[in-house]
Amino acid sequence: xxxxxxxxxxxxxxxxxxxxxxxxxxxxxxxxxxxxxxxxxxxxxxxxxxxxxxxxxxxxxxxxxxxxxxxxxxxxxxxxxxxxxxxxxxxxxxxxxxxxxxxxxxxxxxxxxxxxxxxxxxxxxxxxxxxxxxxxxxxxxxxxxxxxxxxxxxxxxxxxxxxxxxxxxxxxxxxxxxxxxxxxxxxxxxxxxxxxxxxxxxxxxxxxxxxxxxxxxxxxxxxxxxxxxxxxxxxxxxxxxxxxxxxxxx
Numbered sequence: 001x002x003x004x005x006x007x008x009x010x011x012x013x014x015x016x017x018x019x020x021x022x023x024x025x026x027x028x029x030x031x032x033x034x035x036x037x038x039x040x041x042x043x044x045x046x047x048x049x050x051x052x053x054x055x056x057x058x059x060x061x062x063x064x065x066x067x068x069x070x071x072x073x074x075x076x077x078x079x080x081x082x083x084x085x086x087x088x089x090x091x092x093x094x095x096x097x098x099x100x101x102x103x104x105x106x107x108x109x110x111x112x113x114x115x116x117x118x119x120x121x122x123x124x125x126x127x128x129x130x131x132x133x134x135x136x137x138x139x140x141x142x143x144x145x146x147x148x149x150x151x152x153x154x155x156x157x158x159x160x161x162x163x164x165x166x167x168x169x170x171x172x173x174x175x176x177x178x179x180x181x182x183x184x185x186x187x188x189x190x191x192x193x194x195x196x197x198x199x200x201x202x203x204x205x206x207x208x209x210x211x212x213x214x215x216x217x218x219x220x221x222x223x224x225x226x227x228x229x230x231x232x233x234x235x236x237x238x239x240x241x242x243x244x245x246x247x248x249x250x
C-alpha cells in the first residue's frame with residue numbers, strides 16, 4: 001500500500017488523497033522497513049510538498065514542516081552520521097517562513113556538528129545569518145556572512161544575495177552597488193552555475209533598478225513591478241516584489 005500511494009503521489013501531484021494516505025501509512029508502518037526505504041518515503045513526501053509549494057499552495061509549508069520534524073525524530077535525514085547541507089538549509093528556511101524562531105534556533109545548534117566537516121562552518125554561519133536576518137538583527141547577521149569560508153558556489157551566491165537584501169533594507173546604497181558589481185563578476189567567472197546564473201543575474205538587474213528608482217525619488221514603479229512578476233527565473237522574486245510594493249505603495 002505504501003509503494004502504491006508513493007507511486008500515485010509522485011505521478012499526480014494535483015491529487016492530495018494519495019499524499020495524505022502515504023503520510024498516514026508511513027507514520028504507522030515505517031519501522032517495518034529498512035532505513036534506506038524509510039529515507040525514500042520521506043523524500044517522496046517532501047518532494048510532493050515542494051511541488052505544491054511551487055504551484056503557490058502556501059498551506060504546504062505547514063505540511064512539510066511537520067514532515068521535517070517527524071523525519072528528525074526517526075533520524076532519516078542523517079546518513080552515515082552526516083546531515084545533507086541542502087536539507088539542513090531547507091528545514092531552516094521552512095522554520096523561518098512559519099516564524100518558528102525558537103524551534104529553528106534550537107535546530108541550528110543541535111545539528112551543527114552533523115554537517116560535513118569541510119562545509120560545516122560555512123553552512124552553519126549562512127543559516128544562522130538567515131535566522132538573524134529574519135529577526136531583523138542585521139548587526140548579528142552581517143558578520144556571520146563574512147566568516148562563511150566555503151567553496152560551495154551556490155551557498156556563496158545565496159550569502160551575497162542575503163547581504164544585498166540587508167544593504168537595501170538599511171538604505172546603504174553605496175555598499176549595495178559595490179556588492180552587486182562584485183557579485184556580477186563572481187557569477188560570470190563561475191562556469192558551474194547552470195540555470196542559477198540567470199536567477200542571480202536577474203536579481204542583480206532588478207535590485208539595481210529598484211534602488212536606482214528609490215534614490216531618484218521616483219513616484220512609482222508599476223513597470224518594474226510588472227517586469228519582476230513576469231520574469232520566471234529570478235532569485236528572491238517574492239522579496240523584490242514586496243520591496244517594490246513597499247517603496248512605491250503599489
